[in-house]
Amino acid sequence: MTGPTHPAATPATAPGTPAPAGAAPGTPARVPVGGGPGRAATSTALTPAQVWSRARGFLLALTVLLVAGITLAALSSGTRHGHLDPRSADPQGSRAVAELLKQRGVTTRVVTTLKDAAAAAGPRTTLLVTEPDLLGPTQQTTLRAALDRTAGRTVLLGPEASLATLAPGVRLKGTAHDDDLDPGCALPAARTAGRATTGDGPTYRTDLRGATACYPYDGHPTLLVLPGTRPGGDTVLLGSDQPLLNENLADQGNASLALQLLGSRPELVWYLPTLADAADDGTGPGGTEEKSFFDLLPSGWSWALLQLTLAAVLAALWRARRLGPLVTERLPVVVRASEATEGRARLYRKAGARDRAATVLRAATRERLAAVLGVPATAAHDPQALLPAVAAHLTSPHHPAEHGALTALLFGPAPSDDAALVALADHLDALEREVRTS
Numbered sequence: 001m002t003g004p005t006h007p008a009a010t011p012a013t014a015p016g017t018p019a020p021a022g023a024a025p026g027t028p029a030r031v032p033v034g035g036g037p038g039r040a041a042t043s044t045a046l047t048p049a050q051v052w053s054r055a056r057g058f059l060l061a062l063t064v065l066l067v068a069g070i071t072l073a074a075l076s077s078g079t080r081h082g083h084l085d086p087r088s089a090d091p092q093g094s095r096a097v098a099e100l101l102k103q104r105g106v107t108t109r110v111v112t113t114l115k116d117a118a119a120a121a122g123p124r125t126t127l128l129v130t131e132p133d134l135l136g137p138t139q140q141t142t143l144r145a146a147l148d149r150t151a152g153r154t155v156l157l158g159p160e161a162s163l164a165t166l167a168p169g170v171r172l173k174g175t176a177h178d179d180d181l182d183p184g185c186a187l188p189a190a191r192t193a194g195r196a197t198t199g200d201g202p203t204y205r206t207d208l209r210g211a212t213a214c215y216p217y218d219g220h221p222t223l224l225v226l227p228g229t230r231p232g233g234d235t236v237l238l239g240s241d242q243p244l245l246n247e248n249l250a251d252q253g254n255a256s257l258a259l260q261l262l263g264s265r266p267e268l269v270w271y272l273p274t275l276a277d278a279a280d281d282g283t284g285p286g287g288t289e290e291k292s293f294f295d296l297l298p299s300g301w302s303w304a305l306l307q308l309t310l311a312a313v314l315a316a317l318w319r320a321r322r323l324g325p326l327v328t329e330r331l332p333v334v335v336r337a338s339e340a341t342e343g344r345a346r347l348y349r350k351a352g353a354r355d356r357a358a359t360v361l362r363a364a365t366r367e368r369l370a371a372v373l374g375v376p377a378t379a380a381h382d383p384q385a386l387l388p389a390v391a392a393h394l395t396s397p398h399h400p401a402e403h404g405a406l407t408a409l410l411f412g413p414a415p416s417d418d419a420a421l422v423a424l425a426d427h428l429d430a431l432e433r434e435v436r437t438s
Contacts, residue, residue: 084130084157084241086110086270091247094270097258101268104259108268114139117271118146123232126153126265130241132162134273140165151233153264157241158201167226167237173205176217176239180252185214187225189260193253198222201239236261354421355414362410365428369435383411390431393438 046054082088086098086108098108111117114135121127127147135143140162147154156166163170176199183190190196196215203220206213213221222239238261243254262268348357363381369390370380379385387406409431415421 082272084244085272089246091245093246094244096246096249097244097255097262098270100255100259101263104263106263106266106268108270110270110272112272112274114143114273117269118143120267120269121146121150121152121154122267123151124265125150125267125269126155126262127269127271128155128157128262129166129271129273130157131273132156132159132166134275135162137165147233147235148229151228151230153234153236154228155236155238155261157238157244159237160202163204167224167235169208170204170206170224170226170237173203173220174218176201176203176222178217179242181215181217181222183214184216185212185221187212187214187223189257190214190223192260193257196253196257197242197248197251198238198240198257200242203239204237354416354418358414358421358424361425361428365432366410368432372435383407386410390435393435 082090083092084094086094087110089095101108109120111120117127117129129143132140144165156162159166160172163172178199179197180195181197181199182195183193185191198215199217199222201222203217203222204213204224205220206224206226208226210227212225214223214225215221224237226235226237228234242248243258244262249255249258345357348354366386367377367380369375370377370386373386373389373393375386375389387410390406390410409424409427415424
């Protein structure tokens with residue numbers, strides 16, 4: 001059969017295949033989609049080598065991530081991380097203090113919520129608050145009320161913004177810049193410990209009667225012991241957390257000072273405040289109001305974002321402009337008709353569009369037959385106009401001339417499989433040759 005003028009008229013073609021007799025010069029030759037003995041078949045399926053070539057980069061990155069994750073998990077197994085966490089053996093953890101207290105018969109209990117910390121406070125308990133400034137105003141008030149009802153000890157590490165609520169009568173004076181300081185007071189715990197690393201934090205000032213000031217820097221203490229509201233209770237303000245860290249516990253008198261401050265009661269409640277406590281209060285750390293992400297952006301960023309948006313809109317309009325009607329332009333590469341036909345045929349084959357391929361084949365054949373037989377182009381697809389003209393030119397005895405056979409061939413249903421599509425193309429070729437030679 002002579003190839004159709006439309007590049008998609010046949011399921012597949014092969015460059016260099018001779019065109020059928022009677023075809024116009026340059027018309028692509030047909031190669032059946034279904035293949036057969038001695039016929040080449042095209043395939044768009046990826047080969048294993050192509051699949052590996054495309055996927056190996058992703059697989060390599062995934063392997064590296066898995067190996068790194070497993071390695072980090074193995075290295076960190078058995079170790080708890082966290083600043084001032086009594087379960088952490090890191091340099092910034094406090095596991096060494098907890099172990100020494102355990103040897104002295106003091107049990108350490110870790111809590112992370114204000115509710116648990118307030119419930120655990122009692123006369124036989126030392127409550128250590130590692131980050132008091134993380135608590136909002138409501139949480140600070142709740143904690144202060146719980147402490148006033150007990151006769152236990154409370155140790156606050158480095159309080160600044162929370163002083164007014166948790167330690168009324170104490171004011172922030174400055175910051176110490178000398179790590180190791182001498183006791184400078186008559187407090188038994190400080191005199192026994194001697195020089196300690198308490199000078200890396202705030203200094204305080206108070207006029208409260210009965211307060212004991214120790215480890216002064218520039219005349220202001222870095223450790224204060226305040227009497228409690230109930231007999232036997234007290235509040236300890238320790239400006240620096242350095243004496244409690246694993247990396248500093250063996251230096252100076254840090255171990256002695258830590259054991260005496262935290263081991264005066266049989267139970268130690270180690271309170272590690274979190275941002276969730278402040279979120280419950282509707283405020284941020286230090287009692288500041290919670291702000292959204294956009295509230296935290298500087299005011300100039302909003303104008304910059306507006307300008308960038310405007311620039312993006314103008315750039316889109318500039319790139320999408322149309323200065324008059326569309327015009328044709330010469331393509332940089334001329335695509336051969338056989339290549340375009342083969343590409344369209346591959347798409348048909350991949351989609352299993354035998355109905356579309358058969359429709360294109362029949363339509364092209366009807367148009368060429370109409371031109372040969374003198375049937376008007378407008379009637380080329382009309383069975384009543386085309387079929388009688390075709391039947392009148394069929395002279396070969398082996399070719400079916402019955403009206404029903406011609407109707408099924410030129411206007412019949414879509415083939416059911418690739419073999420039927422190939423047979424249809426062959427029959428259309430034979431019909432066209434018969435008409436042309438008659």
